[in-house]
Amino acid sequence: MLNTPKALTIAGSDSGGGAGIQADLKTFQELGAYGMSVITAITAQNTLGVQGIHPVPVEMVMKQLKSIEDDLRPEALKTGMLFSAEIIEAVAAHLRKHGWKNVVVDPVMIAKGGADLLQEDAVEALKKHLIPLATILTPNIPEAERLTGKSICSRKGREDAAKLLHELGARMIVIKGGHLTLDKAPVDLFYDGEHMHELQGRRVDTPQTHGTGCTFAAAIAAELALGKTPLHAVHTAKTFIQEAISHPLHIGSGHGPTNHWAYRRNQA
Numbered sequence: 001m002l003n004t005p006k007a008l009t010i011a012g013s014d015s016g017g018g019a020g021i022q023a024d025l026k027t028f029q030e031l032g033a034y035g036m037s038v039i040t041a042i043t044a045q046n047t048l049g050v051q052g053i054h055p056v057p058v059e060m061v062m063k064q065l066k067s068i069e070d071d072l073r074p075e076a077l078k079t080g081m082l083f084s085a086e087i088i089e090a091v092a093a094h095l096r097k098h099g100w101k102n103v104v105v106d107p108v109m110i111a112k113g114g115a116d117l118l119q120e121d122a123v124e125a126l127k128k129h130l131i132p133l134a135t136i137l138t139p140n141i142p143e144a145e146r147l148t149g150k151s152i153c154s155r156k157g158r159e160d161a162a163k164l165l166h167e168l169g170a171r172m173i174v175i176k177g178g179h180l181t182l183d184k185a186p187v188d189l190f191y192d193g194e195h196m197h198e199l200q201g202r203r204v205d206t207p208q209t210h211g212t213g214c215t216f217a218a219a220i221a222a223e224l225a226l227g228k229t230p231l232h233a234v235h236t237a238k239t240f241i242q243e244a245i246s247h248p249l250h251i252g253s254g255h256g257p258t259n260h261w262a263y264r265r266n267q268a
């Protein structure tokens, strides 16, 4: 019998269920990968914002990683909210030591409501320790600006940022287009280290976009776990998030979650 593909998320918990660990596990499930988690921080969060953050002690993060390594080695993984430099360094050291492959790094920095999900001094740790291990790095435009130190105002600016991030060590990069001005289609740019590809999208005018970045990166990781190529994985992830945003659930009174069921329902 074939082994069931296992996908791991290393990220923060969102009590509201729309982002972080919860969004990742729902996405893995919908795409047919067995989902596992290493929790780096607990957030008290809902569709209105983040009310509290409690980082998990680094020793406990390492214990979770070891439990997975000893028994349930993943075919692919994604990282999300890592919060501190010490957690980033511990996660990166583990990935290096054990040679875990198919690493999707979503460099989560700020929640949609403005809360800091990454400490200021952790950005350098991300650049130095984790980005060089990324198979696919998935920054949004503000994150790409922060990582490269350059503002992005054009298509050429995004291409240059992708190349700079490649020089930092990421093998492939998707610069997401969700933060482009409202009238523009949210085209994501995928750089495979040689060529630029466009991931076309239709903008949905909705506030229900909580966790879009987490869901997108988790879908890429699930597809890599299933053995798909990176190009196939990013295209499927784009379709997955487009469906999830296009069929909102209308939950909560702020930035509501996306609909993780929509993709599979539409495929059926």
Ligand SMILES: Nc1ncnc2c1ncn2[C@@H]1O[C@H](COP(=O)(O)OP(=O)(O)OP(=O)(O)O)[C@@H](O)[C@H]1O
Pocket: 019, 108, 110, 111, 112, 139, 140, 141, 176, 177, 178, 179, 186, 187, 188, 201, 202, 203, 204, 205, 206, 209, 210, 211, 212, 213, 214, 216, 238, 241, 242, 245
């Ligand atoms: N309003 C929208 N309509 C259609 N697609 C969107 C919309 N907003 C974001 N997307 C898509 O969702 C995916 C995630 O992009 P986005 O830029 O929102 O990530 P993010 O800012 O990291 O998300 P998060 O706030 O969860 O961290 C991308 O594929 C993007 O093009």
Ligand SMILES: Cc1ncc(CO)c(N)n1
Pocket: 011, 012, 013, 014, 019, 020, 021, 043, 045, 080, 081, 108, 110, 111, 112, 117, 210, 211, 212, 213, 214
């Ligand atoms: C736990 C967590 N991770 C990531 C995000 C970004 O969407 C969030 N709001 N919460």
